[in-house]
Amino acid sequence: MEDIWLGYSRGRLNRIFPKVKKEIDVMIIDKKTEDDGVIMMSIKSEEDSNLSQTDSKDKNTDSEKDHVTILAIESSCDETAAAVVRNGREVLSNIISSQIALHTVYGGVVPEIASRKHVEKINYCVREALSQADLTLEDIDAIAVTYGPGLVGALLVGVSEAKALSFATGIPLIGVHHIEGHISANYIENKDLEPPFVCLVVSGGHSHLVVVKDYGVYDIIGQTRDDAAGEAFDKVARAIGLGYPGGPKIDKAARDGDENAISFPTAKIADAEYDFSFSGLKSAVLNYINIKGMQGEEFNKNDLAASFQKAVVDVLTEHAIRAVKQYGYDKLAIAGGVASNTGLRQSLEKACKDNNIRFYRPSPVLCTDNAAMIGAAGYYEYMKGERADLSLNAVPNLPLGDRERRFHGRSSQK
Ligand code: ADP
Numbered sequence: 001m002e003d004i005w006l007g008y009s010r011g012r013l014n015r016i017f018p019k020v021k022k023e024i025d026v027m028i029i030d031k032k033t034e035d036d037g038v039i040m041m042s043i044k045s046e047e048d049s050n051l052s053q054t055d056s057k058d059k060n061t062d063s064e065k066d067h068v069t070i071l072a073i074e075s076s077c078d079e080t081a082a083a084v085v086r087n088g089r090e091v092l093s094n095i096i097s098s099q100i101a102l103h104t105v106y107g108g109v110v111p112e113i114a115s116r117k118h119v120e121k122i123n124y125c126v127r128e129a130l131s132q133a134d135l136t137l138e139d140i141d142a143i144a145v146t147y148g149p150g151l152v153g154a155l156l157v158g159v160s161e162a163k164a165l166s167f168a169t170g171i172p173l174i175g176v177h178h179i180e181g182h183i184s185a186n187y188i189e190n191k192d193l194e195p196p197f198v199c200l201v202v203s204g205g206h207s208h209l210v211v212v213k214d215y216g217v218y219d220i221i222g223q224t225r226d227d228a229a230g231e232a233f234d235k236v237a238r239a240i241g242l243g244y245p246g247g248p249k250i251d252k253a254a255r256d257g258d259e260n261a262i263s264f265p266t267a268k269i270a271d272a273e274y275d276f277s278f279s280g281l282k283s284a285v286l287n288y289i290n291i292k293g294m295q296g297e298e299f300n301k302n303d304l305a306a307s308f309q310k311a312v313v314d315v316l317t318e319h320a321i322r323a324v325k326q327y328g329y330d331k332l333a334i335a336g337g338v339a340s341n342t343g344l345r346q347s348l349e350k351a352c353k354d355n356n357i358r359f360y361r362p363s364p365v366l367c368t369d370n371a372a373m374i375g376a377a378g379y380y381e382y383m384k385g386e387r388a389d390l391s392l393n394a395v396p397n398l399p400l401g402d403r404e405r406r407f408h409g410r411s412s413q414k
């Protein structure tokens with residue numbers, strides 16, 4: 001089977017992300033490939049793994065309990081994941097079962113396969129998350145689960161699991177927005193990060209520029225008008241024959257290419273200065289490939305990957321820095337799968353330094369889908385008194401930051 005990009009041995013990850021080696025080194029990654037091709041991973045930072053060994057056992061026996069321990073579940077796309085998170089920031093366990101190899105042969109995620117694999121893996125992931133945290137359900141204060149946005153059949157598996165556990169044990173249930181989870185991944189490794197800050201959310205399905213006004217309070221100031229950034233990466237990668245998932249492959253090819261070789265246009269949206277549009281850029285790349293084909297000329301794939309990546313990175317960097325400055329904040333965070341892109345991380349790092357902005361980014365393994373981030377977001381919902389009831393349902397197109405519409409099936413305290 002072809003080597004895949006996520007959750008590989010440390011050596012493999014360091015080859016993929018050489019410039020962020022330091023970040024990768026703080027992660028201990030256990031990984032095994034199962035007979036069905038699904039990759040099981042356990043991810044812990046060294047700091048959090050020490051914590052889990054020393055005092056996780058005591059955590060709920062204190063007479064005056066000052067810990068909130070959340071079991072989190074995520075199944076919105078092609079990762080089945082469960083994690084135990086304490087006080088929103090400390091990861092006691094983080095289990096990810098990645099189906100990416102199964103979908104690679106089809107060039108994208110097949111929803112039906114994703115749902116079936118979630119059903120097969122979810123109990124194992126939950127059991128393993130509890131066991132690696134050295135806890136039982138009795139120690140858990142709340143169960144947080146992603147209920148949207150995502151693939152409906154995939155979301156339903158996690159939501160049903162969480163509801164069943166909550167019903168059987170009486171543990172409170174919290175519905176978490178997937179993108180709020182991605183944003184909250186920043187809290188895990190940056191214990192000092194507190195709102196307000198600006199967050200650039202760039203994933204396979206979303207490209208949002210968000211002001212995080214407070215925990216769980218989001219103001220979307222910009223979003224894509226068409227393709228998400230990750231989608232553009234995936235489509236361009238497919239067009240030049242790099243395969244799926246495209247983002248990491250473009251990232252890797254771009255390292256050997258000249259980013260100034262081809263000049264691709266980036267769209268400006270007149271009436272919404274923070275919005276993005278990537279479909280024009282994608283079409284420009286496809287046109288370039290077609291024209292070269294018609295002229296019978298070869299083109300350098302690495303140069304094309306680097307030039308495309310630069311066009312995306314430049315527009316993301318420019319919008320994000322301008323937003324932080326214009327809104328008067330001094331912190332920028334990034335989130336979502338594309339946030340693991342080497343070029344984007346370097347560009348934002350430099351631009352933040354030049355503009356006296358503090359830059360926060362999760363380790364690449366916490367940028368893509370995982371349940372630890374859902375536990376982080378769930379903690380702040382829990383602390384605000386948000387609770388879902390058993391009518392919680394999967395909401396595939398759940399909007400971000402719209403609290404009235406998004407809390408389906410909660411017992412409202414407002
Ligand atoms: P979603 O939850 O919206 O499906 P994820 O947060 O799981 O998206 O991120 C997956 C997306 O991130 C895919 O489009 C993938 O190509 C992209 N991606 C992952 N790693 C990189 C990278 N290094 N560079 C660019 N894009 C990346």
Ligand code: MG
Nearest residue numbers: 203337368369
């Ligand atoms: Mg995601």
